[in-house]
Amino acid sequence: MQKINSTILSSVFVLIGTIILLLCVFVLPRVAQETVLIHPEVAYLRYPILLGMYVTALPFFYAIYETVKMIQVIERKSIFSSRIVQGLNHIKYCAFVIIVLYVLGIFVLDYANALPSVIAVMGFGILIVTIMVAAGAAFIKNVLIKNQLKLSN
Known part of the structure; x- marks a missing residue:
C-alpha cells in the first residue's frame, strides 16, 4: 500500500512539474505578448521579464x-x-532564491515605473x-531534527 501511495505522490509532483513547464513554454510568451499589446510603453521589457521568470523556474524544477x-x-x-533533511534544505534554499529573484524583479520594475498589473499579480501570487x-x-525539517534527537537519546 505504501508503494502505491508514494508512486501516486511522485506522479502528482511530476505532473505539477510538467504543467508548469507547459505554462512556461506556451502561456508565458502569450501573456508577455498580450501585456505588450495592452501596455506598449513596456514593450522593451518583454524579454527581460520572460528571462527572469524562466530563471526562477530552474530552482522550482530542482525543488520538484x-x-x-x-x-x-x-x-x-x-x-x-x-x-x-538535506532535501528539505535544498527545497528551502530554492524557495529563497525564487523569493529573492522575484522581490528584486518587482522592485526593479516598480522603480522603472514599468510594472504591468498582470506581472505584479502573477509575481505576488508566486x-x-x-x-x-x-x-x-x-518547519518539517525542524520537526524531523527534533524527532531524530529524541530517538537518539
Whole structure:
C-alpha cells in the first residue's frame, strides 16, 4: 500500500512539474505578448521579464526533483534519514532564491515605473506560494531534527 501511495505522490509532483513547464513554454510568451499589446510603453521589457521568470523556474524544477528523490528515499529507508533533511534544505534554499529573484524583479520594475498589473499579480501570487513552501520545508525539517534527537537519546 505504501508503494502505491508514494508512486501516486511522485506522479502528482511530476505532473505539477510538467504543467508548469507547459505554462512556461506556451502561456508565458502569450501573456508577455498580450501585456505588450495592452501596455506598449513596456514593450522593451518583454524579454527581460520572460528571462527572469524562466530563471526562477530552474530552482522550482530542482525543488520538484528533490521532492521526488525524497519520496523515493522515504519509500526505501525511513523518514528520519539524513537525506530527507538535506532535501528539505535544498527545497528551502530554492524557495529563497525564487523569493529573492522575484522581490528584486518587482522592485526593479516598480522603480522603472514599468510594472504591468498582470506581472505584479502573477509575481505576488508566486511570492506568496513560495514563502509558504519555504516555511513548510523549514518547519518539517525542524520537526524531523527534533524527532531524530529524541530517538537518539
